[in-house]
Amino acid sequence: MNILFPTSVEAALDALQVNPTARVMAGGTDLLVKRRAGSETPEIVVCMEKVADISCIEVQEDRIRIGAATTMSGLLDNTDIRERLPLLHRAAEVFASPLVRNMATIGGNICTASPAADTLPPLHVLGAEVEIYSSSGKRCIPISDFVVAPGRTSLASGELLGAVIVPVPQGRTIGYFEKVGKRKALAIAVVSLAALLRVESNVITEARLAWGSVGPTVVRCSDVESQLIGSAPTLDTFRSVGESVRRAIHPISDVRASAEYRMEVAVNLLLRLAEQAADPTGIKVGF
Amino acid sequence: MIISFVLDGEEQTLDVDGGLRAVDVLREYCGVTAPKEGCGTGECGACAVLVDGETRLSCLMLAAQMNGCIVTTAQGLGTDGPHPVQEALADLGGVQCGYCTPGIAVTAAEFLERNPDPTRKEIRDALSGNLCRCTGYHKIVDAVEDAAKRLQKEHGRGE
Numbered sequence: 001m002n003i004l005f006p007t008s009v010e011a012a013l014d015a016l017q018v019n020p021t022a023r024v025m026a027g028g029t030d031l032l033v034k035r036r037a038g039s040e041t042p043e044i045v046v047c048m049e050k051v052a053d054i055s056c057i058e059v060q061e062d063r064i065r066i067g068a069a070t071t072m073s074g075l076l077d078n079t080d081i082r083e084r085l086p087l088l089h090r091a092a093e094v095f096a097s098p099l100v101r102n103m104a105t106i107g108g109n110i111c112t113a114s115p116a117a118d119t120l121p122p123l124h125v126l127g128a129e130v131e132i133y134s135s136s137g138k139r140c141i142p143i144s145d146f147v148v149a150p151g152r153t154s155l156a157s158g159e160l161l162g163a164v165i166v167p168v169p170q171g172r173t174i175g176y177f178e179k180v181g182k183r184k185a186l187a188i189a190v191v192s193l194a195a196l197l198r199v200e201s202n203v204i205t206e207a208r209l210a211w212g213s214v215g216p217t218v219v220r221c222s223d224v225e226s227q228l229i230g231s232a233p234t235l236d237t238f239r240s241v242g243e244s245v246r247r248a249i250h251p252i253s254d255v256r257a258s259a260e261y262r263m264e265v266a267v268n269l270l271l272r273l274a275e276q277a278a279d280p281t282g283i284k285v286g287f
Numbered sequence: 288m289i290i291s292f293v294l295d296g297e298e299q300t301l302d303v304d305g306g307l308r309a310v311d312v313l314r315e316y317c318g319v320t321a322p323k324e325g326c327g328t329g330e331c332g333a334c335a336v337l338v339d340g341e342t343r344l345s346c347l348m349l350a351a352q353m354n355g356c357i358v359t360t361a362q363g364l365g366t367d368g369p370h371p372v373q374e375a376l377a378d379l380g381g382v383q384c385g386y387c388t389p390g391i392a393v394t395a396a397e398f399l400e401r402n403p404d405p406t407r408k409e410i411r412d413a414l415s416g417n418l419c420r421c422t423g424y425h426k427i428v429d430a431v432e433d434a435a436k437r438l439q440k441e442h443g444r445g446e
Contacts, residue, residue, distance in 0.1 A: 003288075005351070027347075028348065029344075032346075096329075097417075099344050099416035099417070102343060103329075103348075185416060186330050
């Protein structure tokens with residue numbers, strides 16, 4: 001196996017141009033596991049760890065640009081992420097283990113495109129966009145258009161994920177993220193739910209909900225979201241949309257859980273969200 | 288490819304396939320058997336080493352990625368003898384079969400450097416990527432707690 005270490009985005013794009021079959025490796029925590037299992041046998045690997053341009057976190061007015069090669073530990077240690085994007089911070093906290101977090105990157109988590117990816121539900125409700133580089137320039141698309149199927153993204157040959165751009169929620173919003181796994185560390189989500197609510201005068205005025213691990217990619221449900229708007233953030237309100245959630249999600253049975261169990265948990269997580277939303281202390285974002 | 292790195296304080300220059308795993312190169316080419324292979328998929332932490340001072344899984348790292356780095360295994364952890372974490376693990380029964388111990392030792396040593404006065408919960412969180420099938424973890428957590436005190440005392444004396 002030939003390993004290339006470009007030190008700039010341009011050099012990385014050149015390497016991909018010259019070697020169309022090369023695999024991009026960020027932290028390697030998925031790729032090298034797949035190589036060991038024999039499901040990935042790359043001959044050329046373009047390793048991104050020395051590309052400094054895409055491993056920094058920058059605050060830009062009302063959004064934060066996170067370089068694709070930022071590690072999960074890098075996200076956790078960053079004050080701006082902790083204070084302004086606590087939803088994403090929470091996802092990094094429950095991601096794998098400290099050892100894996102030191103290596104795995106946000107770009108890798110997005111590009112691996114697992115239905116259970118921890119960062120994807122928060123990125124969906126936050127309205128994140130991804131910045132894609134190619135030799136002909138840069139394009140920006142919503143994260144919901146980027147991940148198209150399990151393990152598949154809309155990256156074309158020769159393209160590279162450079163950064164994820166996350167708008168910082170303005171005003172008082174209620175954020176929630178919960179991952180249900182078989183254990184606390186090193187677990188793949190059985191079901192996860194990220195939510196971002198805006199509540200004004202005890203009425204929900206904006207609701208974004210995204211489930212992980214209950215469909216081929218993250219599941220947003222506009223039906224559920226519009227039903228919530230205009231109601232008070234009470235347990236009854238969240239209970240009343242349970243049927244719509246059941247219609248929207250399509251979990252499978254696998255080694256971690258049965259489809260029926262996932263369905264129950266996906267609906268029940270809304271009840272925890274209700275507890276969060278009913279918190280009268282006026283917290284900006286909490287879990 | 289030629290890779291050069293500092294391993295437990297000693298310069299190493301090897302001509303190896305850069306696509307080999309770091310754990311295999313350390314064990315089979317360098318003869319340093321502290322990093323163990325447990326799961327080979329990043330889930331057990333037995334192969335943990337320090338790379339430029341940060342804990343990494345050597346089973347999910349390529350030989351080529353060690354080039355130019357400072358790699359420290361449990362074997363090179365103490366300078367004039369065992370590291371206080373290693374002493375505490377031995378003294379408090381945190382070692383049984385010993386397979387997970389090198390990974391636990393480097394993970395805990397790096398953690399205590401960042402957090403010299405941790406709570407038990409913080410210790411558990413820090414070691415949540417290191418599996419042990421013998422001890423049941425209580426004694427390991429006791430040992431890391433004790434090592435924190437040993438290190439605080441050591442630093443107190445040094446000042």
